[in-house]
Amino acid sequence: MTSPDKRTAARNPTIDQRVPDDGTAVRNASVDRRVRGEALERGTAGMDVAALLARTGTQNASVDRRVRGETLERGSTGTDVAAPQVETQRDAREWDADSLAAAITAVANRFTETPIDADTDFFDAGGTSLAAVELVAALARELGIHPDLDTVFFDARPRRLAHRWLADHLESAPSRPEVKPEADTDDVDRPFTDTDDLAQLFADLAGADRLPLVAAPERAAPRRILLTGATGFLGSHLLLDLLRHSQAHVVCLVRADDDKAAAGRLEHALRRFALPWSREVLRRVTPLAGDLRLPRLGLSDERWETLAAEVDSIVNAGAAVDFLRGYPSLRRTNVLGPLILAELACTDRPKPVHHISSLAVFNGSDATTLGEDEPTANVAALPIGYDRSKWAAEAVLRRAGEHGLVVTILRPGGIGSHPETGAHNPRDLNAGITAALMRFRTVPGFRYLNAAPVDWVSRVAAQIIGTPSAWGHTYHLTGAPTSLEQMVAETTMGGLGIRVQHWEQWCDDTVRAIREGPVPELESLAQVLQSPVARRQLAAMVTAPPASAARTDAFVSANGLPVPATSGPAARGKMLATMAGMGPQPGEEPYLRFHETLTGTVGPIGETADIPCDLRLTLSVASSAQVFSARTLDVSGELTCPRLHDESLTVEGTATVRPHDGIPLRHEARHPIMHYQLTLRDSSGDTWWLEGYKFAAARRRLVRQLGTQVIEIGRTGEPASYTGEVTVPMHTYLSDQIDGIEIDPRLPERQQRLAKLLWLSWFGSQLGKSLMEPVLRVGTDLLDLRRAMRKEHRR
Incomplete structure (x- = not known):
């Protein structure tokens, strides 16, 4: 099958197929689309259209009427260095249909992913909305024509743009041959008239x-589908x-x-x-x-x-x-x-x-x-x-x-x-x-x-x-x-x-x-x-x-x-x-946050845990959906552990509530309440990982279960080298995790109170469920054991 590029080049002899000195074939030697694309990505994503027009140097005072609703002053702020100008700007009266279509095609090819000819739509070849703005600016600067963006978005084939421009300026143009219609309409020559898209639409329906x-297809489940x-x-x-x-x-x-x-x-x-x-x-x-x-x-x-x-x-x-x-x-x-x-x-x-x-x-x-x-x-x-x-x-x-x-x-x-x-x-x-x-x-x-x-x-x-x-x-x-x-x-x-x-x-x-x-x-x-x-x-x-x-x-x-x-x-x-596709936005207030202090000891794997280790953490969520659906909280803060590092390490990562739906880890009888997955980083950029679990088991010390975290720490890419336990001091619970809850100040006061109540009720229910799971499991195991004993007794 003939490739699209070859088909396009065959239709458009103006596309340069020269070979550079290194022998590499170039589809369009006058364009470095990669450089232009990177420039677009770097420079225009956050600009408004008016600024982009100014940057591209348009001289068209009305090119952006639709977008700005105001008049731009004439003038040029520079020249597009990514590609040379096609030809010197000339008076609109000097153009004829063919030469103008060819010139527009050459300019448009600087802003598309694949080369186009005069009858190919700019957007079909990979042109974007931002590229269309630059195209309009380049046409004004280099060719002296000023199509507005509505015209380009309506029908972006270069020949059509040329026809529409000439039709709008017949009063100032010298006599010229009648303009032929675009290639995909009738082959009969006729004077140009503006396209009625409804007329085109009904012609397409025909x-x-x-x-x-044809006969009806076989009513059978498909075996080979074209998608x-x-x-x-x-x-x-x-x-x-x-x-x-x-x-x-x-x-x-x-x-x-x-x-x-x-x-x-x-x-x-x-x-x-x-x-x-x-x-x-x-x-x-x-x-x-x-x-x-x-x-x-x-x-x-x-x-x-x-x-x-x-x-x-x-x-x-x-x-x-x-x-x-x-x-x-x-x-x-x-x-x-x-x-x-x-x-x-x-x-x-x-x-x-x-x-x-x-x-x-x-x-x-x-x-x-x-x-x-x-x-x-x-x-x-x-x-x-x-x-x-x-x-x-x-x-x-x-x-x-x-x-x-x-x-x-x-x-x-x-x-x-x-x-x-x-x-x-x-x-x-x-x-x-x-x-x-x-x-x-x-x-x-x-x-x-x-x-x-x-x-x-x-x-x-x-x-x-x-x-x-x-x-x-x-x-x-x-x-x-x-x-x-x-x-x-x-x-x-x-x-x-x-x-x-x-x-x-x-x-x-x-x-x-x-x-x-x-x-x-x-x-x-x-x-x-x-x-x-x-x-x-x-x-x-x-x-x-x-x-x-x-x-x-x-x-x-x-x-x-x-x-x-x-x-x-x-x-x-x-x-x-x-x-x-929204995550937490840098510099934005989260929906909710609270603090958590943990203190304890760790030690090398297989040795006594006697090294002091303290964590000062902030747990937050960007929106209620993050926690109510994914049960995930964002974690930041710092860790102090002298034997691990002589300075405090910054902490970032996530904590998951009721991970694995509370199912015990493999070969474990304890049910996970929370799972912390954290990255530790020093001032030079070196990193460690920290993984911690809060577990529930069938025992009476329920409060300690909620506050005790079993942790492992290791160098990034290496297995754990330290392990131990850290615990939330009892005197910090009320001040940090209840009274200390902070709600997004952008919410009205009533919604802030409601958000706090919703959080406490949801988090409390999750913790309660976690604490009950070991007890329920013991009960289930006892029932299974009794059933087994009765069955054995009947034998």
Whole structure:
């Protein structure tokens, strides 16, 4: 199969294929993308767009109207040293369509991961939102044209950008030949007219009418599945669930130069989301280099025919998710991609198609509930290009169904993080909003949250794909909707203390807080919240009614599947925390903290423990979810032990309450109450490890059990060299661990009191359970012994 780079170079003879002196082939000799990418990572993550425009030296006074809402003064602060200017700036009247398209293409190639030609979308080649800002600045500085960001996000093909610019400046341009339409429309020459994305959308739908009529596919569990989007957040989890819960082999379509590179991208994606990658996984997976955006998936005729003959099920989890891009920029991946998969499903033997859609198809609807069989929104009412592209994909596949294909539509809402691994999608809009909620303790006044964790969404989707009787219907993979009132009540009980704001005010305050922080990890959210186009979509989400999932609920119940683990204050708080990927933030007040003093003696392994050892610790939690769900506390402080080191050592690590669910350690009769895993560090950076347990056993000295910790200490990378016991002095309990509890001062006084009561009741119940477990075990052992004796007596 011809690689994407070779295909692009063949289409675009302007791409430099020169060979440098060292003989290494360079795809584009005028660009060092690695250097540019590193510069972007270092320099722009925390900058606002205005600062970025200033840094790139734009002379366009209105290039950022959408973002700033104010006028930038003309001027240049410097020149981009990462790449030379394409040519000297010239008057707009000197450009013609072809020369301007070629010049824009050359500039755009400096900001993409792979080279593009004049008819390739900037974002499809790896361009980012920040790179788009730099592209606009470079076009203004070097070519003398000033497209605004809305134009670039709407349709980022260089030829289209050239056409739109020339169309907007016809009054000042000399007579020029008529401009030809873009390559993927009719081949008839005609004067340029601006693109109507709805007209383009309905033209795309007509592509389904060219599909052949086919018979219904065999209703049998799939044996070989084609999966797209396996490198994405949901797609990677879906891949593992298909392997775990079926006997099928999975062919994963991955955008890459060759199959080896596809395997590398797939492995990287799974590991990034804390999913297993092993020889056993690879044994049942075939990575296939291809491209969902290209005719026949970018495959050779032979590979296309082979794929059509071998697979018996198609699952489409691939999509371009960008709320700033217009429909023309998203259509190749999100609409024409599913159409190509429908074509594959009709080739050779008919195959069922399972399509991951989105509740976004309802945005702008005035429905009171979002039912699985309810009509979607009027496409003209959908606020942004992404929503329209998802709507169009469903419409294309419905038309394909009229040709005989069996099509299953799976609609998630917000997809939360994995409740066990914490894996999340950092670029997901829902995750960004939730991260802002956790960090700033504010939330927009939404009606309902239609969301579920990724493990549940992928598990239910995999079960539907593997159950032939479930095919051909629409399913909402959202779990039970959560109202604003429920969210506020549960997060308050969990100690989050959120404040509700009007949507517009929340947007403005959140952007300001991100920029003033600064908070680089939320910069992409700030960009979205500043876009009037994207805000319309977000406003539709805020006013969305609850989603109903009667068919999904019935399927889950009939197949013995679990419900989403998001009910109750602790679970809800955990979903929020992990969905946001939030840990303790440097310099922030924790949700709760208290102090613990321990004193005792240690000694070398096998010798008397007579060396004094003292610990002054602070135990804290960043949010209630951290302790109520994971039962984990953060630990900091210092350790003083003269024989270990002549100076105090800094301490950091974690303490787990009721580790291993209270089950005794191997070959132990004692039940663990708490498990400390700490790192000790001196001023020169040398480190030691400390592991300690508080145990409960069937004895009367209950208070001592709660305060005594058995510890081992060793050099990092080496076995333990010291062991001993340290104990909490009785006179410090009340002052440190009850009266000394400190609650986040940002919480209102009432919530601070509630948080302290919740902590004491929860921690007390955990300790009580730990102390009772040895007694219960003794009782159980006695009952087992009596049963055994009676059984022996009967013999």
